[in-house]
Amino acid sequence: MAYKETKSFAPSTKGEHFRALVAEYLDTGGKQPVDPVLVAEWAIQKGKLDPPRVDPKRVLAKEISRALRQELHKDAKNRLVRTNHAIRRTQVSEDGAKVQHYLWSSMEKASQEHMEEAFGDRRHQILGDCKQLKTDTDSFNDFHAKRPVPFSANFTEDLEELELSTEYEEPKEEYSEDERDESF
Numbered sequence: 556m557a558y559k560e561t562k563s564f565a566p567s568t569k570g571e572h573f574r575a576l577v578a579e580y581l582d583t584g585g586k587q588p589v590d591p592v593l594v595a596e597w598a599i600q601k602g603k604l605d606p607p608r609v610d611p612k613r614v615l616a617k618e619i620s621r622a623l624r625q626e627l628h629k630d631a632k633n634r635l636v637r638t639n640h641a642i643r644r645t646q647v648s649e650d651g652a653k654v655q656h657y658l659w660s661s662m663e664k665a666s667q668e669h670m671e672e673a674f675g676d677r678r679h680q681i682l683g684d685c686k687q688l689k690t691d692t693d694s695f696n697d698f699h700a701k702r703p704v705p706f707s708a709n710f711t712e713d714l715e716e717l718e719l720s721t722e723y724e725e726p727k728e729e730y731s732e733d734e735r736d737e738s739f
Contacts, residue, residue, distance in 0.1 A: 576603060616656070623659045638662060640673035 580594045581587065598604040623639040630636050641657040648654050660669050685708045692706040 579603075620657055620659070636662070640665060640670060641676075642669055642672045643676060 576598050577585075577589055577594055580597050581589070585594065585597065595604065599606060620641070624637070624641070626638040627635050628638050639659045639661050641659050643655055643657055645653050645655050658669075660666075660673075662670065665673075689706050689708065692704055696703045
């Protein structure tokens with residue numbers, strides 16, 4: 556079975572439109588790997604994209620969410636853990652469009668239900684990433700690889716290794732200062 560090239564259709568979604576622009580950018584001399592900043596500059600310069608109008612509240616909300624996501628603290632067992640956790644909600648806007656937003660709560664003040672939903676959402680995201688990574692790896696191995704790229708979704712050993720302490724205690728002295736000097 557040969558690798559199938561992606562067929563080009565008239566773009567119907569924003570993602571398809573952007574992918575079509577990337578293909579056109581490459582067809583006109585752009586290089587791989589693709590730098591999205593260069594594609595955006597090219598598309599604006601060629602009149603194929605207008606710089607987006609931004610809603611300042613949405614931009615600030617994303618920055619606030621990023622700040623909450625990045626906040627870490629050490630727990631009672633000295634583990635570095637994420638302080639704030641989000642659950643996803645979808646609302647219908649005044650114009651009928653579905654809009655996703657996130658509700659954040661600190662681990663200390665969150666309800667059990669909030670944390671179960673937040674952990675479940677994150678686990679589901681990881682599962683989706685693993686499924687896509689396996690599909691991509693399998694396809695690459697089937698059609699492009701000089702040697703197979705291994706894939707494993709078993710992270711047990713990786714997690715155990717990451718949990719190993721990287722802080723080392725100073726070795727305890729077995730000799731007094733005088734005894735150590737005499738032993739060398």
